[in-house]
Amino acid sequence: MTQRRRLSNTQNSPQSRQQPGTLMAQEEDDDSTFTQPSTSQVQRGLEKLTPAQVEQKTAEVVQYFLVKDQKKIPIRRADLVKHVVKDYRNIYPEIIKRAERTFDQVFGLKLVEIDTKSHSYILINKMEPVVGASIINPTNPKMGLLFVILSIIFMKGGLVRENLIWSTLKKLRVDPGEKHEEFGDVRKVVTDEFVRQRYLEYVRIPHTEPVEHEFRWGQRADKEVSKAKILEFMGQLHEQDPQSWSQQYREAHSTPSSSQASTSSQR
Structure with a gap:
């Protein structure tokens, strides 16, 4: 019994939860x-x-x-x-x-x-891309939060340190250090929920002290979210032609997911 309790405590410890590599290996073993x-x-x-x-x-x-x-x-x-x-x-x-x-x-x-x-x-x-009318719908505030974060990452070249995400959210009056009336624990929603859903990747930056992390688009975001739609949104927001962001424009219109989403939105 003592040994079983020790094993249970070890599995539930913070250290064990913070080892995604170990978890992924276990998942692969489950399928083997x-x-x-x-x-x-x-x-x-x-x-x-x-x-x-x-x-x-x-x-x-x-x-x-x-x-x-x-x-x-x-x-x-x-x-x-x-x-x-x-x-x-x-x-x-x-x-x-x-x-x-x-x-x-x-x-x-x-x-x-x-x-x-x-x-x-x-x-x-298949009928309507997530980004567009649905993702910025105020009736789905979490998707609005996600849209903002994905937009920041895309516009900054695909890789962003977490302190930039937190500081940007603070400017939008979404403080990760405080409980939000819509999102609850903002930091947990972003680093846990969105990561488990594969909208985001939250990766530790090697050799940083104190420990720092960075965000990337996750596999689900790559499949569901149109980068062309993000550029359209940013153009409206800043009253600029989307083509003025030349690097992002090339990326948005060279990926199959962006063209597919754009096509489906025109149907």
């Missing part, structure tokens, strides 16, 4: 027991099941994604197999293919694998 079935294995598996059974399991997978996506935290294949797919793992590729079709045709969503190592998935809206 699953081997992607071959086409012939999937076919043999389907022959042992009725169409109704396959459809039911697909519906459970779709529901799992929709519920988990409400928190905007990427869904790992290991969790999906363990908690939902279970004994149907030998037809996993077929279930995912059918789930993708359901998201596309019924919900207007696209299932995207953002991390090929941990096999993590997110859902993105």
